[in-house]
Amino acid sequence: MLIAAYWNLNKKPNDALVASLASTLASGSQRVVLGVSETAGLNRTVLTAALGSGWSVLTPLSERFWVVTNLPVHSIALGSVSTGCLPVEIVTARSGQPITLSIWFVHLSAPLNKLHAEFHQIEQARDLKDAVSQWETAKANRNTVLIGDFNMDPYSVAMTGVEYLNAVMCRRIAAKGSRTHKAVARPYLYNPMWTGLGDQSSSNQPGSFYW
Numbered sequence: 001m002l003i004a005a006y007w008n009l010n011k012k013p014n015d016a017l018v019a020s021l022a023s024t025l026a027s028g029s030q031r032v033v034l035g036v037s038e039t040a041g042l043n044r045t046v047l048t049a050a051l052g053s054g055w056s057v058l059t060p061l062s063e064r065f066w067v068v069t070n071l072p073v074h075s076i077a078l079g080s081v082s083t084g085c086l087p088v089e090i091v092t093a094r095s096g097q098p099i100t101l102s103i104w105f106v107h108l109s110a111p112l113n114k115l116h117a118e119f120h121q122i123e124q125a126r127d128l129k130d131a132v133s134q135w136e137t138a139k140a141n142r143n144t145v146l147i148g149d150f151n152m153d154p155y156s157v158a159m160t161g162v163e164y165l166n167a168v169m170c171r172r173i174a175a176k177g178s179r180t181h182k183a184v185a186r187p188y189l190y191n192p193m194w195t196g197l198g199d200q201s202s203s204n205q206p207g208s209f210y211w
Contacts, residue, residue: 002031002092004103006148013041019050022068033076033090034068035105035148042066060086065105079135083127084108085148087135100141104132106148118157125158125165133187146189154193162186169194172201 003025007018018036025032036042048057051068058067060078065086069076079087086105091098108124111117128146136142150159158164162181167189168174174190 002033002090002101004033004035004145004147006035006037006105008107008149009036009038009041011038011040013043015042015047015050018042018047018068019052022051022055022070026070031092032068032070033088033103035086035088035103036066036068037064037105037107037149039063039066065107067105083131084124085128085131085146087131089139100139100143102135102139102141102144104128104144104146104148106146106150108149108151110151121152121156121158122161122164125152125161126163129165142187144189154191159191165189167191 005021005025007021009018018034022032022034025034044057044059047068048055051057055068055070056073058069058073058076058078059065060081062081064081067076067078067086067088071090071092075091077089079089084107088103088105090101090103092101093099106128108121108128111120114120132144132146136144146165152158154160154167154169159167162179163186166179166186169191171190174188176188178185178187180186
């Protein structure tokens with residue numbers, strides 16, 4: 001199994017904790033790709049020593065994100081940081097067959113002190129969705145996961161709007177692939193953060209409470 005995880009470190013010196021998290025995620029010989037942001041408190045030498053053999057610390061040119069992984073280095077490639085995100089392409093296997101995944105580590109800016117917080121979120125969501133769409137078109141691959149700090153709740157317009165992230169609460173809906181809006185097919189994303197309220201099925205109706 002491949003485990004993807006993300007941690008916003010808030011510039012804290014958490015080398016030992018990052019190494020501990022990576023080791024815990026890898027329990028049982030799991031493959032791990034851990035994205036961390038706000039890495040100013042990390043020391044690459046200290047982190048590498050704490051991780052031990054079999055682990056790599058990869059950084060894009062901007063160093064806004066670091067990627068900690070026990071995957072073979074030749075099977076993982078970092079894209080360019082844009083729109084507050086880092087795309088990572090991974091070649092792995094499913095049922096013995098090779099498969100290429102795109103994992104986007106996301107760290108969008110918070111709408112703090114913004115006069116219109118919702119507009120700020122919408123703008124960022126639109127830029128992110130456009131970047132993902134361009135990436136998927138170039139790679140001819142829609143095996144995409146977005147994980148990280150979106151600074152928005154699952155119900156926000158930026159997260160759910162059809163012209164933005166178009167993230168839905170239910171696997172059954174997301175499995176349809178897309179919906180047509182203004183004569184354009186808009187691909188779905190599935191947001192598993194809603195599963196605490198339940199996935200919709202023939203025998204289960206998801207909840208709707210939000211506070």
